[in-house]
Amino acid sequence: MAASTTPDRSRRSERSRVAILTATRDLIGEVGYAKLTIEAIAARAGVGKQTIYRWWPSKGAVVFDSLLALSERPDGGGIELPDTGDIDADLKAVLRATAAEFSDPGFEAPIRALNTEIINDPELAAVYREKMERPIREAKLRRLRGAREAGQLAADADLDLLADMLYAPLTQRWLLRSGPLDDDFADALVDAALRAFRP
């Protein structure tokens, strides 16, 4: 009966989807974005090319979803920054982890490729901001708002500006390879940004 086959088909689809997104991320790390092809993704994922074209209109769209999948939590919940009650310690933990991720070629290569596309494509940039950047940004702002309410930041602190001052120097150093991305840099950045917005 048709009804009994639906869960199986749905499980198979989900397996294929995960295999395609994983293959996409792996291949970007190995051959780079420019040399990535739908053929290679299909071969690595063990699916037909048509399966990929049925779900995604372009290479850029698969790459985008493969990166988006990285920030999906298995429990379906949203992104949250750590909250131990100590904003200084929490931000240092997050910025140290971000610096470490950006220093890992397997992790950073696909995001670097995506950033190159975004810089030259205002429409993709808007989708990126809405789907990937906004949930992360809102998580950062929630954590900073908590710190402001706890009196660890000035009552009139501009939290958008604070978020930019925390993350932009890290992102720039990563994209332009203009200096080391280490714990010392992460800590100095948090110390200086918090000094600018303390009560």
Next chain:
Amino acid sequence: MAASTTPDRSRRSERSRVAILTATRDLIGEVGYAKLTIEAIAARAGVGKQTIYRWWPSKGAVVFDSLLALSERPDGGGIELPDTGDIDADLKAVLRATAAEFSDPGFEAPIRALNTEIINDPELAAVYREKMERPIREAKLRRLRGAREAGQLAADADLDLLADMLYAPLTQRWLLRSGPLDDDFADALVDAALRAFRP
């Protein structure tokens, strides 16, 4: 006599060089980096393709020199930031001007194209840092050092970090088109960065 023709030839060469670099910048603004060709540059500059290939090995190299030429001063002197003695006013003037430049499509398009190349090419990034970024960075650091000596910044202020916190949020907002680049943003950035490093 050969000796008497040299100045003429040298003047002609310099005229061609300037025409090629100007044509390159103009065309990037009109058609974008991806669609720019050596043929089009030669036609616009009124020189033969071979003249360009004799002086530059690739399209990227011409584009790079065309942007480098923008920061060459006619008097051959170095780059200096304004110095009225008031670090707050001077930085606001510079960051407002930078924000305005980045909002001008004719000015920003070639630099955006160059940044895309740099992000994906560690060797070009190193040349860029040495030839274009370093002189500008040193000018910023000289101005900040003057302010520190004048007691307008803390004696132990990390001027490299301060320069990153001043410029990276502006650069990121420009590259990712993540918010308006206006006087208010420039001023808020200077106010916050100076608060972090005041005496």
